[in-house]
Amino acid sequence: MFVAIMLVLVAVGTVVFHFLSPWWWTPIASNWGSIDDTVTLTFWITGVVFVAIVLFMAYCVFRYRYREGRRADYTPENKKLEWWLTGLTTAGVVGLLAPGLFVWNQYVTVPEEAHEFEVVGQQWQWSYRFPGADGVLGTSAPQNISDDNPFGLNPDDPNSQDDILIEDDEVHLPLHKPAKFLLRSIDVLHDFYVPQFRAKMDLVPGMVTFFWATPTRAGTFDILCFELCGVGHHTMRGTVVVEEESAYRAWLQEQPTFAQSMTEARNGAEDDSRENLKLVLGEAEAGSTAR
């Protein structure tokens, strides 16, 4: 009796916890409501199965508990019942899978009108690059990376020159505009995730990965690294500011282009190249040991 009651309590307690839990999705701020719907649907279908199975066990444990002289039934198989259960389970699985694959098809199909920008990850900071007036991001390679060219852009590529570089962990995005997030890492695996957007993807050195999302709510949201990237993983943060397109345009205008930053670097280098180098080396060392 006690065991049966405990089993019922586990089933009921789980359901009660589910509905009373204050820990739930953080309110969504992108177009991916369909992902939430898939999760909710899965909760319903699997929740019913879980409760049914545990309650059935509780019933059996109570109803068929040991009694002196009772004899268990001897039924090695019941093909009809087994095929019924197989069929129902298959139907449930199809019911979960079909909407899942449908939404996945949207996830992997980037809309034509999406504007591209690049997220660059390195231990343990984010930076960003937007295409300039030509609308095309220039090519890049790790071999090009230097103090003056932290993004590793190809200086000979005409498309690079007007690229807008944001050497800061804060990025701005326009509201209601589908964005294709191009993801590039220059050292190890990272993962770009804004929980309010629901969409994420790993950054993999040696290749450019992507996902897309349309911000649908203005605000400031945290960017977290979601793929273990070394001892500073938990400190690798950023912010995304979602705002009206005009404000976004104004913000973008203030950011330097690649050509500008190269010119500045050349001018600066004449004065204090030695100081600069020392500073950068010191920082890198501190970063690799202290954190």
Place this chain on the structure above:
Amino acid sequence: MAYVTHDDAQSVPLAEVGEMELYHAKSWVTKYVFSQDAKVIAIQYSVTAIAIGMLGLVLSWLIRLQLGFPEVFDFITPADYYQFITMHGMIMVIYLLTALFLGGFGNYLIPLMVGARDMVFPYVNMLSYWIYLVAVLVLVASWFVPGGPTGAGWTLYPPQAILSGTPGAEGGILLMLISLALFIIGFTMGGLNYVVTVLQARTRGMTLMRMPLTIWGIFVATCLALLAFPALFVGAVMMTFDSLLGSSFFMPAIVEFGELLDYEGGSPVFFQHMFWFFGHPEVYIVALPAFGMVSDLLSVHARKNIFGYRMMVWAIVVIGGLSFIVWAHHMYVSGMNPYFGFFFATTTLIIAVPTAIKVYNWTLTLWQGNIHLTIPMLFALAFIVTFVNGGITGLFLGNVTADVPLSDTMFVVAHFHMVMGVAPLLVVFGAIYHWYPLMTGRMLDETMGQFHFWVTFLGAYAVFLPIHYLGLLGVPRRYFELTDISFIPDSVQTLSAFVTVVALIVGFAQLVFIYNLIVSRTKGEPAGRNPWRATTLEWQTAEVPPGHGNFGETLPVVYRWAYAFSVPGARDDFIPQNLPPDQVPTDGSVS
């Protein structure tokens, strides 16, 4: 209802099984230390696995202390934390669960349950254990090299696993890779034994479809391991080359802290494919023996045949096969070709069907049974609850779309702990309470057993259920601390502290269990022969605990399946597999 008779009175006259030449130990050392007896090797494997598992348990306490009370235990640095989670994961999955299920239970039960005198290659079996022990020692040694053990996460993803931003990149990662390679070599020696013994050394009448499900589970799991571990082995060797020799299997051109490294052209995602080609079958390497054993526990203690035996066997085989084509569901957001998602989500959800059938058949075994609520039965019931709970959250993560927001959150941590941590361990406990009387001749203490069961079951459930919801909220896994994240409310810290306290209590209950194992060895109630009135051969040996060579003068002959419980017409509610049909006592009602 369609009844299927299990030709339970008919002996299958196989060709005479030749008696094997046994190695007879001549000294104490060859009997108990360098033993070639599978039963002794089983105990050696189990004790070693449990010992290293205790280290894994202690590491989990340290992890929980940091998560529950950040900044209180300031001796835990971020580097320590990442080393703890890495070593905890690897120890629990490989060195505890795999070793205990296959090296421990496999060695003990296979020869006894199929009616063999020993494993077919006893010498290689002995080597298997000693190489495993060396692997464990190499793993532990990584605490004593400069930089300490690796903190790359148990998945060991390059490039970070071998770069300086990760703790243990100096020596720890190499020792980890070497230890894994050794483990795999040792396991292969044992694994070949288990497979060949099941296929070749079964006694007369023990057809494949009369084998207990325990043996089916261990057998298929071993086949998976023999096919899956080589992928990890090769991956480990290649990463060792990348680290030591500067090859670029997994390493593209990288700028590390401003410095261009001497690598080019390798693929980090390639390693992930190799890792998970091993890693997903690994889940079933742990789960299938648990499936098998729990089937037998339920049947024996409910005094009822396992429901749908043939379906259960085929489900194990189908799950084993499918487990090789689902691996990339761990990589939906890894940057691999996103179109793989369609294929792997489909195969992954298909695997839910045979798995669900097993769950139904376990519960239908209880139905119309005569359920003894013994400790093994309690653990078996708790297994079903936790396994169903952990299994259904797999349907979230396997269904590619739902995985996107949940991957790398605490939801994943809760899922795999429930389904391949808590659930299989509950079977381990149930199985130990069930077979301890056979191994020692004494029962484990019932009161301590009740305490152990309730604290472990309810405690572990209370630990991992709420963690799912943290993942839903967006709390990342593998975070040393959660400072300054705007969407995380303070209540998360309260919940984490609660989880830590419960986890420590559950951990304490395991110490009671260990104490029980030690004390009952000499002080436990004598078990006598076949205390659970089971049908399988291991309980029908000439002496308890079974001696050298397992069975007496002649090997048993098997006449029926392993689930002849409460057969109508028979006097007792069980008929041993080796009892000749003309000697089965009847109740007089049917002739």
